[in-house]
Amino acid sequence: MDAIVKNFPGTQEKQARPTQQEAEEAVRVLLRWAGDDPSREGLLDTPKRVAASYRELFSGYDLAAEDVLGRTFEEMSGFDDIVLVRDIPFFSHCEHHMLPIKGKATIAYLPSGPVLGLSKIARVVEIFGRRLQTQENMTAQIAQAIQNTLKPRGVAVLIEAEHMCMEMRGVQKHGSHTLTTTFTGEFKTNAAEQARFFTLARNR
């Protein structure tokens, strides 16, 4: 768990962010690397657009899951059965090639007192998705963030995703899906709770 926490990019000391001008210059270099001419008319504003779109696609670095998960509802604390949000769509980017990952996350927890606003579960997916990721780390980070902040009896996270680095290039396997899971607490130690998670996650 320590290793995962240390790998949260948001918790590390931030490196100084390059200027907008430096980012745009880097895009010009990549345009030339691709074989095009950054000074042709159609590409003149592209570095600016790419820099702006990177701020959006990687906005997760500026957000902390703890801030989002800190807001809970105590008044529903009588409820102690599974809360499961299924098929939360997300986009991320793989840390190896910076190519898109398209997937959906199913997240459940067993409350032990406070419950989360449902949108906060989806927001946690955004926070970790909008960073450079591996699917394994993203799955574990979501589970640990909910476990550490809410302290429920257990958390279950299932992610199913397609990696463009495997589809558009390299091995070029279109339509292959990768599934990863992380279980904490009772979802890890109690086979019946884990089976219930899978039943609810797959029940169409």
Ligand SMILES: Nc1nc2c(ncn2[C@@H]2O[C@H](COP(=O)(O)OP(=O)(O)OP(=O)(O)O)[C@@H](O)[C@H]2O)c(=O)[nH]1
């Ligand atoms: N475990 C894991 N691997 C990933 C993920 N996203 C991409 N990869 C893999 O990262 C690996 C990087 O392999 P390398 O051999 O260093 O890079 P490469 O030469 O570009 O590899 P190929 O994709 O096989 O052409 C590849 O096997 C990718 O499929 C992920 O989320 N989790």
Ligand SMILES: [Zn+2]
């Ligand atoms: Zn990749």
